[in-house]
Amino acid sequence: MECGLSPIIGFRFSLYPMADNFVEVIKGALSETDTSNVWMHTDDVSTVIRGKQIHVFNVAKAIALSAAKTGKHLALSGTFSAGCPGDTTGDVYLDKSDEIANRDATKQYVSSQFALYPMNNPMYMDIIYKEVDRAKQQGVFNDSMHYASGIHGDIHEVFAFYEEAFSNARSDDHKHLVMTVSMSINSPSHGGR
Amino acid sequence: MECGLSPIIGFRFSLYPMADNFVEVIKGALSETDTSNVWMHTDDVSTVIRGKQIHVFNVAKAIALSAAKTGKHLALSGTFSAGCPGDTTGDVYLDKSDEIANRDATKQYVSSQFALYPMNNPMYMDIIYKEVDRAKQQGVFNDSMHYASGIHGDIHEVFAFYEEAFSNARSDDHKHLVMTVSMSINSPSHGGR
Numbered sequence A, B: 001m002e003c004g005l006s007p008i009i010g011f012r013f014s015l016y017p018m019a020d021n022f023v024e025v026i027k028g029a030l031s032e033t034d035t036s037n038v039w040m041h042t043d044d045v046s047t048v049i050r051g052k053q054i055h056v057f058n059v060a061k062a063i064a065l066s067a068a069k070t071g072k073h074l075a076l077s078g079t080f081s082a083g084c085p086g087d088t089t090g091d092v093y094l095d096k097s098d099e100i101a102n103r104d105a106t107k108q109y110v111s112s113q114f115a116l117y118p119m120n121n122p123m124y125m126d127i128i129y130k131e132v133d134r135a136k137q138q139g140v141f142n143d144s145m146h147y148a149s150g151i152h153g154d155i156h157e158v159f160a161f162y163e164e165a166f167s168n169a170r171s172d173d174h175k176h177l178v179m180t181v182s183m184s185i186n187s188p189s190h191g192g193r
Helices: A022-032 A053-068 A124-138 A155-168 B022-032 B053-068 B124-138 B155-168
Strands: A009-017 A039-042 A047-051 A074-082 A109-118 A141-145 A148-154 A177-185 B009-017 B039-042 B047-051 B074-082 B109-118 B141-145 B148-154 B177-185
Touching: A009 A022, A009 A053, A009 B074, A022 A053, A047 A053, A053 A074, A053 A155, A053 A177, A074 A155, A074 B009, A109 A124, A109 A155, A124 A141, A124 A148, A124 A155, A148 A155, A155 A177, B009 B022, B009 B053, B022 B053, B047 B053, B053 B074, B053 B155, B053 B177, B074 B155, B109 B124, B109 B155, B124 B141, B124 B148, B124 B155, B148 B155, B155 B177
Parallel strands: none
Antiparallel strands: A009 A047, A009 A074, A039 A047, A074 A177, A109 A148, A109 A177, A141 A148, B009 B047, B009 B074, B039 B047, B074 B177, B109 B148, B109 B177, B141 B148
């Protein structure tokens, strides 16, 4: 095991369209997204993408945004991981440039919840509180709650916050970081936003 | 903050029916489940239940099993938490007896993935590997994968494995434990099981 030696970022997620034509929505979003900068594998429960951080977040956002355009209520739920000691060095696309492949800037309201889990780090609660404070400063904080924090706003601002949080919350001394994100789009519970 | 002093277990989850009548499926599952042994709150993204471990797992399983009976493809995705230093002591139902409220034993195939995150514990990878080995011994292990492990079988065996894993992976010295579970039911990808 090569503990955290590589800059591999992974996101294991599922896209859940609350619609009878869920297969069509999922396949449409995947086909409309340029995933060439990440390694990707889908099984019967979830999909995992791996590569440079910039591409993993770009592809995740593009899939959600593409699916959102169907107008269907959907959720994107998953876990971002970096530096896992049990991680393998294969299945990565680290030779890609830093130029992102998906540039759709369409606005889309999302309501989401996240939790940070900095592993094997005695100061982990401080790291979590710091990122929650930053969300409040950036205007994307929605609500406090048990086990998570609510983050909402335009999908581009929300993903920018998450990518920065994921960078801030890990360090050379504490490479193993996990962040869960659950995102709701086009929900009848969002009060018409 | 009273760090891990109480036996509060929480599960923040979402039920995702991949169906146009998702509201009906969710409300039906919640109304058919006896949730009187847990504190419960729903917001625009997820639902959280809190209480004694036995009741939290019992209610989570009952909601999934009830929704499964609609025959619709659905997912249950969420995070079990215990001993979080930032947790509050309110919103719990710890005065309940240990008698479970939901006893439906109907068989239901589920395919799921889980990850354990024992917080602030230098030996956390050993704990994770031990529970994955136990899944293999108990016949519920499905597959290895990046960032998670596949667990499948009858819903009752799968939930029994998860509840035991959640007990095994925390201790008096390391009270803060997080476990993510993503579960797929009635999926066209399950090959007719």
